[in-house]
Every structure is written in C-alpha cells, then in structure tokens.
Amino acid sequence: MAGKQLTSMPVNYCTSRSMMELSPGKLIEHDWYESNQGREFFNCLLRKQKRRQFGVLERPTFPLGMSSEIQSYKLFLYGKAGVGKTSLICKLCGLDIPQIHHETPGLQTSTIYWPAKLVNSNEVITFKFILYDVGEFALKKYNHFLPACIEKVDAVIFTFSFVDRASFDDLTNSVDNLALPEKSTLKIVVGTKYPILTSRS
Amino acid sequence: MAYVIALTSGGGVPLFTRTIGDYEALPFPTVGSLNGVHMFTETHGAKLLSTRTQNAKIVWQVFNDSITIIIVTVDDGASDVHLKTLLQFIYNAMSIYFLIDKLLEESLLIGHITGCLDTTAFTDIDVLQDCLEAFVGWCNTEFGCVLINGKLAASTTRWWNLPSTDSILLSLLISAMVHSASKDIAIYLPATFPDVPHRLMTFQILDGVEVCVLCGSTPSHNEVLQNQILDSYWRSCIDILKNDMRNAPKVLPPSITLDFGILGRKCLATFVRALSNFTGIDDSAAIDMDENIIDEDNTPVETYMCSDEYKLHALHKKNYQCFIMFSKDVPVYALRSVLSSTCYMDIQYLKFNTWVEMNMLVRAENMNVRAL
Structure with a gap:
C-alpha cells in the first residue's frame, strides 16, 4: 500500500543535478516495489502497515546484504494558502490527512525515505526527501522563511488545487517570479484535490 | 462535543466559531440569541454567568471588556470552574484555531485541566539536562525543553519558570501541529511576551522526542539542521532516549504498590528548583488527612464523585x-x-528518588478542586 502511494509521484527529478547529461525517459524501475527485493526494503520502512516516522538523528536500517546508499534532496512546496501543501506531505509521509484545514503557522519540514532501483543497474538507492512547507501567511509576514526554504534547494514543487481556479491561474506567475538562487533548480507542478473535482462532476 | 463562539462585546460581531464533534454548525440566529440574552442582562445591571438545558450547559465569559466567548457543551454535572479555566485558555489561544480545537478535544495531555504542565519520567535526567543546556547555550537563548510524546522530560530554568498558561499552551501547540x-x-506568549513575537523551533531528534527552543532571529533554522549541530549536541543521549522510549510508559515506580480498588491515579507535586539542584517537598507538606477539607481561605481542598461505574477522589493542596x-x-x-496512603507513598517516592523529581514536578496554580 505504501509502495503504491510512493509511485504515484513523478520520480524523475532525482536527476536534477545532472539533468543535462541524461536523456529523457524512466530512470528507476516503477514496479520494483512489488518485487520480493522491493518488499523487503519497504518492510524496513513500515511499522504496523504504516510508514515509520524517523527523527532527524535516525535513519532506516536495512538488513545485512541489503545496503543502500542514501541520497538526500531538499524540496520546497510553494503554493496558495489552502491548496493542500500540508495534506500532500501527510499523504506522502503516510500520516493521517488533517480533517479540518488550518493555515500552517510557520515553517515545518518532513522527511521521507524512499528506496528505488535504477534501470540497468542492480543498485538500490534510498532517496531522502526533506520537504519544506510554509503557510502562505507566515511566508508573507516574516521574511526569514523564504531564504530558509530556497537555500540549497534541489527542487521546488509548485502546487495548485483542481478545485480552485485562481490557484492554477497564479501558477505561471509563481513559477516565473519565485527568485531561486540557482537557475537549474528543478521545478515541478503538482495538482491537488483531484478526487474532490471528479466526485463533484 | 462543544460549540465555542467568540463575539465582540460591544456590537456582537462574530469573530470565530468552533464546532467539535459531528454536529452541524450553530445557526446564526441561535448565536445571535445566545449573545442577545447576555447583552440583555448586562444592560439591566445583572450578570449572566451560565445556564443549563436538559443535556447541555452554556457558559458566558467576557475578556478585557471587549470579547465575549460562549461555550455550549454537554452537561457533565461538574461546576463551572473547569469551563471558566477552559475559556481562559481559549482566549489566550485565540488566533490559533487548531490549538482551540485541541483544547476542546480529548487528549492525552491534561495540563489545561489540572493547571499543571504535563511531565514525564526519564531515567537519566542528568545526561538529558546536560545535552539540553549545551544545545540551548549554542542557540544563544535561555529557553529550551525536551518533550517526550508531548510531555516535558527536561527543561531549562527559564522554560520551567514560564507562567503555567504559557508552558501548557506551548506543549499543546506543539502536539496539535502536524507531525514533522x-x-x-512565530509565536506570542500570552503571559510572558504578549507583544513581541518569538521564534519557537522544534526538532524531532527521534520519533516522539522533540527538542524545543524559544529564540530570537538567530540561529537560523537551516544552521541547526544542516551543520550536524543536532548530531553533535544530542548524540550522547540518543541511546538512553531510545531505551527509555522502548520501556515507556512508566506508570508506576516499582517500589509503590497500589490498593486493589484503585483503577488509576495521578499524583502531581511541586518542587522548588534552584539552579540545577532541587529542594524536595519540606516536611510541612507531609500529608495530614485529619485536616479539614476546607483550607484557611475557605477553598475546598478535597472532593469526591460517585458514578455508576467508578468513584473519584481528588486532593489539591498548595504543593x-x-x-x-x-x-x-x-x-x-x-x-x-x-x-492518603497512596499519595503519601508517591510523595515519599518523589522526595527520596532525586532522578525522577524534575519529571514528576509540576506547578499547581489557580487550580480549584471544585473543577473536578
């Protein structure tokens, strides 16, 4: 179950740093999590069928013979208040999605470990994604949050909501105007609340 | 279940409403009537404090002559004191709605009910305290604490000496937020820093163990996270913490045996903390159950309640x-x-087992046993 959640996100951005040298196409095996080896890896990340939460000073331990290099990436979620940035992170981290919306009062980071097998290689890499999430109000009111989020960031996830037209219209502006320290920073767009849209129609 | 409604006292303009439980929001005319009846009594020189319906209870309270907060909740037969304390907490948490919801929902934290900060026992308090003091020093602040599963396990003197409103709300705020x-x-502390925002930074070093500091503009969040700072300051107590987490929850110290009729108990005691040394409860605080159940100020210090399923007895003294x-x-x-005998054992235990002192200690402030 956790594996399915994980593969629902685009995974090619692991190449952001060396994107120029690579040809487009898939770089990891998308159905690897269903294989025996994949299951063993994911079992190390689960506790009672839910994703285990790791503290800052913890990391997943894999059994002997199942070594895996950990590659760390910093991702910043950017988008209008209420589009569902925090809920998206909860979903990815295997946490319960908050039932009632409330504005995130500042900056919070979440860590997610995600093993994947590269195409044409036996190597299993464990991606460590550190997701930065700031409430829109806090981001505008205090000026120390934005620098904290974009410093050494590997990718920015621009979020819009399928049930909020304005959040989609703002997207072009946000992508163009967010001043990132490096031009090569990968930009990803994620739409949220699609099930709400489909259930309405 | 509960409804909370806040309005301006002068004009009756709704500020916010919260609905806890699977209930429809209160219709606007009902909110208007609830506020109207309160204003009506005010204009006639009377004060409307509370009322009961067949199964609900309504309490009104005005804060700062400007904001009226009304709570509608299930009538549990208790006096209004508990709800008045709750309203005070709601007023202090007013700009943060999820914190208000946390106050109204069932929770493992009970600080806002007892008026005492929730604490937990930790075996090797000295190591934890040393790590905390060193880390807080690096952060250039005097406020820091370690929460284990939301309960305070160690803190600096300044954090410990925060007014209970502030420290209880801080613990609740941290546990009400999404796991991260x-x-x-940025926070304002209603009693200590009502006008100056401070930065509250928390770091989950292990799942369930959160290190918290209150600081100014430095250090930046990334400085702490990226430069192995957490690792260098906390590595030495990681194994002890892991071990403690595995053996938690420690409900009872092994030397205490309980009467078979007891289903649950909580003993909170106050110690005075001077720098890093503790002074225990003095002898004058020894339990004397022959005393009257009312103290010198005519405040009840003991109460009991009998229901169909269980009986409750509570004792509240200065310490x-x-x-x-x-x-x-x-x-x-x-x-x-x-x-009397259980409480005596608990207090004796606290007195002679120094490692556990800090953890079981809590300040009892503005607490009235009638609330129970």
Whole structure:
C-alpha cells in the first residue's frame, strides 16, 4: 500500500543535478516495489502497515546484504494558502490527512525515505526527501522563511488545487517570479484535490 | 462535543466559531440569541454567568471588556470552574484555531485541566539536562525543553519558570501541529511576551522526542539542521532516549504498590528548583488527612464523585495534587484513607528518588478542586 502511494509521484527529478547529461525517459524501475527485493526494503520502512516516522538523528536500517546508499534532496512546496501543501506531505509521509484545514503557522519540514532501483543497474538507492512547507501567511509576514526554504534547494514543487481556479491561474506567475538562487533548480507542478473535482462532476 | 463562539462585546460581531464533534454548525440566529440574552442582562445591571438545558450547559465569559466567548457543551454535572479555566485558555489561544480545537478535544495531555504542565519520567535526567543546556547555550537563548510524546522530560530554568498558561499552551501547540521533523514558527506568549513575537523551533531528534527552543532571529533554522549541530549536541543521549522510549510508559515506580480498588491515579507535586539542584517537598507538606477539607481561605481542598461505574477522589493542596479513580465497589468511607496512603507513598517516592523529581514536578496554580 505504501509502495503504491510512493509511485504515484513523478520520480524523475532525482536527476536534477545532472539533468543535462541524461536523456529523457524512466530512470528507476516503477514496479520494483512489488518485487520480493522491493518488499523487503519497504518492510524496513513500515511499522504496523504504516510508514515509520524517523527523527532527524535516525535513519532506516536495512538488513545485512541489503545496503543502500542514501541520497538526500531538499524540496520546497510553494503554493496558495489552502491548496493542500500540508495534506500532500501527510499523504506522502503516510500520516493521517488533517480533517479540518488550518493555515500552517510557520515553517515545518518532513522527511521521507524512499528506496528505488535504477534501470540497468542492480543498485538500490534510498532517496531522502526533506520537504519544506510554509503557510502562505507566515511566508508573507516574516521574511526569514523564504531564504530558509530556497537555500540549497534541489527542487521546488509548485502546487495548485483542481478545485480552485485562481490557484492554477497564479501558477505561471509563481513559477516565473519565485527568485531561486540557482537557475537549474528543478521545478515541478503538482495538482491537488483531484478526487474532490471528479466526485463533484 | 462543544460549540465555542467568540463575539465582540460591544456590537456582537462574530469573530470565530468552533464546532467539535459531528454536529452541524450553530445557526446564526441561535448565536445571535445566545449573545442577545447576555447583552440583555448586562444592560439591566445583572450578570449572566451560565445556564443549563436538559443535556447541555452554556457558559458566558467576557475578556478585557471587549470579547465575549460562549461555550455550549454537554452537561457533565461538574461546576463551572473547569469551563471558566477552559475559556481562559481559549482566549489566550485565540488566533490559533487548531490549538482551540485541541483544547476542546480529548487528549492525552491534561495540563489545561489540572493547571499543571504535563511531565514525564526519564531515567537519566542528568545526561538529558546536560545535552539540553549545551544545545540551548549554542542557540544563544535561555529557553529550551525536551518533550517526550508531548510531555516535558527536561527543561531549562527559564522554560520551567514560564507562567503555567504559557508552558501548557506551548506543549499543546506543539502536539496539535502536524507531525514533522522540524518546525520554525512565530509565536506570542500570552503571559510572558504578549507583544513581541518569538521564534519557537522544534526538532524531532527521534520519533516522539522533540527538542524545543524559544529564540530570537538567530540561529537560523537551516544552521541547526544542516551543520550536524543536532548530531553533535544530542548524540550522547540518543541511546538512553531510545531505551527509555522502548520501556515507556512508566506508570508506576516499582517500589509503590497500589490498593486493589484503585483503577488509576495521578499524583502531581511541586518542587522548588534552584539552579540545577532541587529542594524536595519540606516536611510541612507531609500529608495530614485529619485536616479539614476546607483550607484557611475557605477553598475546598478535597472532593469526591460517585458514578455508576467508578468513584473519584481528588486532593489539591498548595504543593501537590492527587487524583484517584476507584472501582465502584470501594466504599465511600474508605476513599480518603486509601488516597492518603497512596499519595503519601508517591510523595515519599518523589522526595527520596532525586532522578525522577524534575519529571514528576509540576506547578499547581489557580487550580480549584471544585473543577473536578
């Protein structure tokens, strides 16, 4: 179950740093999590069928013979208040999605470990994604949050909501105007609340 | 379940409403009537404090002559004191709605009910305290604490000496937020810093163990996270913490045996903390159950309640509180003597086992046993 959640996100951005040298196409095996080896890896990340939460000073331990290099990436979620940035992170981290919306009062980071097998290689890499999430109000009111989020960031996830037209219209502006320290920073767009849209129609 | 409505006292303009439980929001005319009846009594020189319906209770309270907060909740037969305390907390948490919801929902944290900060026991407090003091020093602040599963396990003197409103709300705020590896939020402390925002930074070093500091503009969040700072300051107590987490929850110290009629108990006591040394409860605080159940100020210090399923007895003195839930089979006349011996054991334990002192200690402020 956790594996399915994980593969629902685009995974090619692991190449952001060396994107120029690579040809487009898939770089990891998308159905690897269903294989025996994949299951063993994911079992190390689960506790009672839910994703285990790791503290800052913890990391997943894999059994002997199942070594895996950990590659760390910093991702910043950017988008209008209420589009569902925090809920998206909860979903990815295997946490319960908050039932009632409330504005995130500042900056919070979440860590997610995600093993994947590269195409044409036996190597299993464990991606460590550190997701930065700031409430829109806090981001505008205090000026120390934005620098904290974009410093050494590997990718920015621009979020819009399928049930909020304005959040989609703002997207072009946000992508163009967010001043990132490096031009090569990968930009990803994620739409949220699609099930709400489909259930309405 | 509960409804909370806040309005401006002068004009009755709604500020916010919260609905806890699977209930429809209160219709606007009902909100208007609830506020109207309160304003009506005010204009006639009377004060409307509370009322009961068949199964609900409504309490009104005005804060700062400007904001009226109304709570509608299930009538549990208790006096209004608890709801008044709750309203005070809601007023202090007013700009943060999820914190208000947390106050109204069932929770493992009970600080806002007892008026004492929730704490937890930790085996090797000295190591934890040393790590905390060193880390807080690096952060250039005097406010820091370690929360284990939301309860305070160690803190600096300044954090410990925060007014209970502030420290209880801080603990609740941290546990009400979405589980995350680290946080950096701007907060106002209603009693200590009502006008100056401070940064509250928390770092989940292990799942369930959160290191919290209150600081100014430095250090930046990234400095702490990226430069192995957490690793260098906390590595030495990671194994002890892991071990403690595995053996938690420690409900009872092994030397204490409980009467078979006791279903649950909580003993809170106050110690005075001077720098890193503790002074225990002095002898004048020894339990004397022959005293009257009313103290010099005519405030009740003991109370009991009997329901169909269990009996409750509570004791609240200047330095300690003791709450015991008995099986319904324990006769009422035995409640006091069992409480007395259990509480005595707890206090003696706290007195002679220094490592646990800090953890079991809590300040009892503005607490009224009638609330129970």
